[in-house]
Amino acid sequence: MLALKELLGSKLKFSLIALIIGLVVSLTMLMSAMSEGLVTGMTGAKGTLAADALVFQGDTQLALERSLLTTADMETIRRTPGVREVYGVGHAMISVEAGGEVFDARVFGLGGRFDQLPIVAGSSGPPGPGEAIVDVTAEAEGLAVGDTVPLTPIDRELKIIAFTEGRRYVMTPAFYVDMVTWADLYVASALRGEVAEDSGGSPATQSASLEGGASIAAVDLTAGTTVDDLAAELEPAFEVTTPAEAAEAGNGMPVMVLAVNAIQVVSLLIGALVIGVFFYIMTLNKTGQIAAVKALGASDGYLYRQLLLQIIVLVSAAAFIGIALALGSGSSMPPTMAFDPQVGRWLISLAAVYLMALVGSLFSLRSILSIDPATALDRAEH
């Protein structure tokens, strides 16, 4: 009764408190979503590859850019015990021209497994030679389904047949092509469009030599086989890992992930501290009232239950405000902005906020227990 009556009786005060806590909640949510967005933008295309394991060339420290597997390598992997299915994944760096501007992008060749790409616009069929399914963030660069975009300076073109989502790499949109197109683009971009005299032939000849090869191999394992089993078979000639672990390797990702986690933890701690201190101060401000109610016969347990009820109502209102603000801010951000709200992470943030409010309430409980009801009568007189 008292807790809710007090909330209703001081609507402005408690609305402002809920708003401030809501802003703190929103800050932790935004930090979480932007951190996740950064990781997704850096590694989405690699981390979401549909496979139990990824196999890289040996001594590449799981760097997609440095790995190249020959046809023989792919065959070795395919014949390894415990391997159920293998498809090649090619990677190349390209520059795309759109509306007079040039932006960087990444090409991913997929050995026929285009069904793993969520299509958000355009054709759902696999791309043919010279065609691409592109991450939807490329829309912000002025590209649309049906466009044929020139690649510079390699004198190639790709026709966009569909948009997918959540598939960026190193903050650039991924262009998914078939392996023949990938091999052509890989060689062309490696040679920057030039035919090197000592390169062993024309780009066409060299790309043909990549036939059956790939940058890395995506592997599905048979039941009962683990990634460690596969690694034991293939290392040290190859490096073996899961897509999730591969996503956090290379391109300075270990340091970035560490920094991102630290940002999230620090923002949560600051938020928690603010919330805990808020409730503690609220209790201190009510010392006189609490002493009087105790003098009238209220038990400590009753007063603590009222405090908890108030905290739950306030934090719930604050959580609602915080989520609404975070989602509102997120929806107003451009698609290229790193913002990827993860339900799991947000639930963890919310749980932490409730937990810290509870911890703050324990300090308040200590304060409630220490309030002497005799002070309601006492006027520094004995």
Added chain:
Amino acid sequence: MRMLEVRNISKHYGHGRTAVRALDDVSFSLEPGQLLAVLGPSGSGKTTLLSIIAGLLHPTEGEIVLGGRPIHLRSPREAAAFRRRYVGLVFQEHHLLPYLTARENLLLVPHLSGRITGRDRTRAKSLLAEFGLEERAGHRPAMLSGGERQRVAVARALMNEPEIMLVDEPTANLDTQHGNQVLELLRAQIHARAMTCVMVTHDTRMAEQADASLRLIDGRTAPTGA
């Protein structure tokens, strides 16, 4: 209703040379329907006496007896239950909860005892009427005058039909007219309901209207008029 006896109550703080004797061997007894005024300068032990009777403080020595049964050796939980059932407290600062209306402040007392019944609502309404606050029942303390607040505080103390009323400077923050009004209402209730009442006051004119008076100086009983 039962007789209240205060027997040889002492309250000491600290030990040895630094010990403070807040109360020293204070005794009195009150028949039902009697109002005792406790007079004395600041620091004489008046509030300590009220706190001990209410169970908010333990006496160092002596006993408090209500109807022949000692009531002073109680745990904080038992003392709180005792206050809810048998004691009406009126503070110098009214200590009404600012977010509750006058009626809700009265209903706080049965709420703390468990739940509010229809009888409690009827009693709150009747008390507010007796104290001339019927029209102010839905107002919060901030919207009431000083006299009205103190009348609500007295009405709240009567909600649990107490056997003992403990009243701390009920008129200290009121002008003479409102002070007399509150005291008259209090006296009428005490006599009508045969409660015992201990009222701390600085005001000798208020004390003159009591059935008995007790003067404290440095924690000891002094002859009235000292």
